[in-house]
Amino acid sequence: MGLLGAVICGLAVGPTPIGVGRVLGDLASHVGLGHTTLSSLQSTVIWQLRAPRLVLGLVAGAMLSVAGGTYQGVFRNPLADPYLLGVAAGAGLGATFAIVDVGAGLSTPAWTPLLAFVGAMGAVALTWLVGGRGLRSNASSLILAGVAVSSLLTSLQTFLQQSSSTSIARVYIWLLGSLASSSWNSVTMVLPYVVVCTVICVLAGGALDVMSVGDDESRTLGLPVRRVRLIVIGASSLGTAAIVSAVGLIGFVGIIVPHIVRLLVGTSYRRLLQISVIFGAAFLVYADTIARTVMAPSELPLGVVTALVGAPVFVTILSLRRGDRR
Template identity: 75%
Template sequence: MTSPPSARRVLLVAAAIVAALVVAVACGLVVGPTPIGAGRIAGDALSRLGLGHSTLTSLQSTIVWQLRAPRMVLGLLAGAMLAVAGATYQGVFRNPLADPYLLGVAAGAGLGATLAIVNVADVSSVPAWTPLLAFAGALVAVALTWFVGGRSLRSTPATLVLAGVAVSALFTSAQTFLQQQSSTQSIARVYIWLLGSLATASWHSVIIVVPYVVLCCAVCVAAARALDIMSVGDDEARSLGLSVRAVRLLVVGASSLGTAAVVSVVGLIGFVGIIVPHIVRLLVGTSYRRILPLSVIFGAAFLVLCDTVARTVMAPSELPLGVVTAMVGAPVFVLILSVRRMRTP
């Protein structure tokens, strides 16, 4: 039995999570094949604000601010969005296994990206319109899921989840077919895209994703109290004055839109959306007013830290980010779970 955590405990966990974010930002900027000290990077950042002088060469400055910084910021955005979307889905569907890809975002984005990649003769790179098609595919899939499972007045969260499963299966089969019809090189490209990566990050991709992530995270965090109310079930939540259908449409829409935007740029990074909210929940209890804001921060920190691992352990080649999130996330999760079990009789 979990008991509600004390205010002091929540504060401590929040402080630890913020500290993790600071460490993640530092790692994102400092760690890399070219050694550049944290102090010198900080000095350069201050000099840009008109304070003091920078000791970085222009090459070092480019490495930090044009390669590492956008990658780190994109990681923060993607991690925050995936974590908060996962937490929101778990709340709105009252299903602990829900992840941001539940309603077809992944399958739709996968199909869109595959369409873009297999339809070009040049197999040396991913075409520029891949994110656009992935984004469109993700939105079409979620809209179809909602159309099939969520429109009717009598539809329950379970109907929507089942519709998501069906739509995902449909899109995945179409994607597999397309992939199977294409060349070996395209298959490799598609596969790499599906695994997700921050390697192609640029300020351009950051600017594309920022408005979606900020808006969608804000909507989800603002809905925290509504999700707490929904934990008593639809009928009771309505009797308490909540427009359950409106809330569900709003938060599912926001989570899906934000996830679609992120996925279209970084590919399908798995595990963040399910592991981060659960770690946070184990630490601070079941109230979404604590889970959602802390998931935003911890998701951001977690993904950047995983990315640091992904790009360093086998340098100069990179591990797929999805592999690292699972390899780091699963043991952490199991550890917290077993510690909690030992403490509670």
């Protein structure tokens, strides 16, 4: 129901007022039921602006949430989020390189998604190499390597950003994340990655339940821990990199949604990751609806809204659960 509400919100709410009934009527007309009452402008707003934005919001919310939950499981660390191994810092550096005019025709803002993706995956690969060379790595060494790589890349990104005062604002806008530039093109670009990576992460829920007893005990229970870690981190990072390359750095979703879902359905990763897909998708669309409407026609940065909405929701559920236990 929450997800359906998010879909309706995403399509019907916006600076151009279009009633829910007329949007639903238009949807029905596309499957041969009745006739649309929308003008061609309204139809363009719905199908070329709001619909791709809605779909990208759904897949971004789902991917960031499931990746956050997966990271929390694989590192047995409640503070883990999808950016733990340097995805954000790497993507930030790549995007800044594209946005800032470094001269000699080496960069152009049109390359932002591509360079953000390359930067994100490069950062994770570097973390993996530094943190113990692949299969021999353990969770702690990877986290520490992620911190080191993130710090290094963030400092490079800051240096690059400060070197070009004309593009600082554009870099900041990208860093705060936004769905404003969503298009069907960006949806088709990220969707294959997100579908495959989300499926892998959700299927790994059982393995993450086993890993909650630690690496050594997991191995005695029959889990090939290092191989599972490689696959799960690879899928989470790839999916996150794809999303980040399209929408920038949307913070807070990846850490807060799995925690809210855990409070609602318990600690089993089998259930937690499945529910996080749905909850995260709906959460980000609601947050985006707020971001693009409260100060219309200008927009709030999406990362600001996810934190402003997410933190009180999280604290409320946490206090309600504590009340239950008393």
